[in-house]
Amino acid sequence: MTASSSSLSRRRFHALGASALAWPVLASAQEGAAAYPSRPVTLMVPYQAGGGTDALARLIALKLADSLKRPFVVENKGGAGGIIGTSAVAKAKPDGYxxxxxxxxxxxxxxxxxxxxxxxxxxxxxxxxxxAQGLQVLAVKPSLPVKNGTELLAYIKANKGKLSYGSYGQGSTPHLWGAYLSHLTDGDMAHVAYKGEAPMIQDFLGGQIDMAWVSLATGKQHMEAGKLKPIGVNAPMKAQGLPNVPTLKDAGLTDPVFQLFGWLALAAPAKTPKDIQEKLAAAIREAMKDPEVQRKIVDMGFIPVLDSGPDKFAAEYVAERPKWAELVKVSGAKLD
Structure with missing residues (x-):
């Protein structure tokens, strides 16, 4: 055998050896995805227990456990506006667990x-x-002489520097939307930030603030009692619980920013195998067909999303990024 043919044989041997070694790794990955999950899965909620996000996570955990035959355990890791829990998942092993x-x-x-x-x-x-889509209602105190979004815009413009809006925290979506409304009208409205929705609602009912975005779960009873006046629902459709209240768009707030809705979502570490992501999405999609699951999500004050998945949601996420960036920029909100 010549030196060149010997060298060629060695190269072929090494290539075949590398290929042979790769097969078990590939097979193992495929088997792992097919068998997923083979042990309990942690479902992190980056907020304290008891809130809407926690309630939805626990409902989804039960349905995934039923479908995939393994426990899905909810763990609450609140703090820093959701950063602590989100960071823990972003840095976790990307194996779907x-x-x-x-x-x-x-x-x-x-x-x-x-x-x-x-x-x-x-x-x-x-x-x-x-x-799910978040569902919040822009409401004003009953004494404010407006009935819809068009009248509200005109009233804010005519009363520059005289009005206030509340939110349940600096950087929360009600803060961002309120700041944008003030910017849009050149209204110079004062922002009053509370430590949660409950104290905000208390002051709102007492007339201490003029307007705010409130959750359906918290605000519905007060709107039905006439203690708060709803202007429109910040959602793509009317709320089942408030059928006589229009969407913000139908109420006259047609700016695209007011068609940017809050949402709740399931995410995983970035390199989680795509087939595991698809398996999770398929199980959730199937669960969302259940009318009882839909009813529970609506009762939480959300709108269930019946058809989502990794590719569709990723595309929506990319499309929304510049809109959220603009909203934050206009609000002037900056946190350390």
């Missing part, structure tokens, strides 16, 4: 709100399924 149910703020808007984040949601997270 650590997932997160988060909000549009924690999964998207925080990158524009905070000067520095310990993770990059665009690189460190994979969007698996948009679970």
């Amino acid at each position: 650590t997932l997160i149910v988060g909000l549009a703020t924690s999964l998207l808007a925080n990158q524009y709100l905070y000067a520095k984040l310990p993770y990059d949601p665009n690189k460190d997270l994979a969007m698996v399924y948009r679970l």
Whole structure:
């Protein structure tokens, strides 16, 4: 055998050896995806227990456990506007056993709100399924002489510097929308930030603030009693619980920013195998067909998303990024 043919044989041997070694790895990955999940899965909620995100996560965890025959355990890791829990998932092993149910703020808007984040949601997270649209109602105190969005815009313009709006925290979606409304009308409205929705509602009912975005779950009873006046629903459709209240668009607030809705979603570490993401999405999609699941989500004050998945949700996420960036920029909100 010549030196050149010997060298060629060695190259072929090494190539075949490398290929042979790759087969078990590939087969193992495929078997792992097919058998997923083979042990309990952690579903992280980056907020304290008891809120709407936590309630939705627990409902989804039960349905995934039923469908995939393994426990899905909800773990609450609150703090820093959702950053602590979200960061833990972004840095977790991408094997499908650590997932997160988060909000549009924690999964998207925080990158524009905070000067520095310990993770990059665009690189460190994979969007698996948009679970539900957030549903909030723009309401005003009953004494404000407006009946719809068009009249509200005119009233804010005519009363520059005299009005206030509340929110349940600096950088929350009600803060961002209120700041944009003030910017749009050149209204110079004062922002009053509360530590949660409950104290905000208390002051709102007492007439201490003029307007606010409130959740359906918290605000519905007060609107029905005439203690708050609803202007429109910040959602793509009317709320089942408030059938006589129009969407903000139909109420006259037609600016595209007011068609930007909050949402809740399931995400995973970025390199989680795509077939595992698809398996999770398929199980959620099947669960969303159940009228009882839909009813429970509506009762929480959300709108269930019946058809989502990794590719569809990722495309929507990319399309929404510049809109959230603009909203945060206009609001002037910046957090350390």
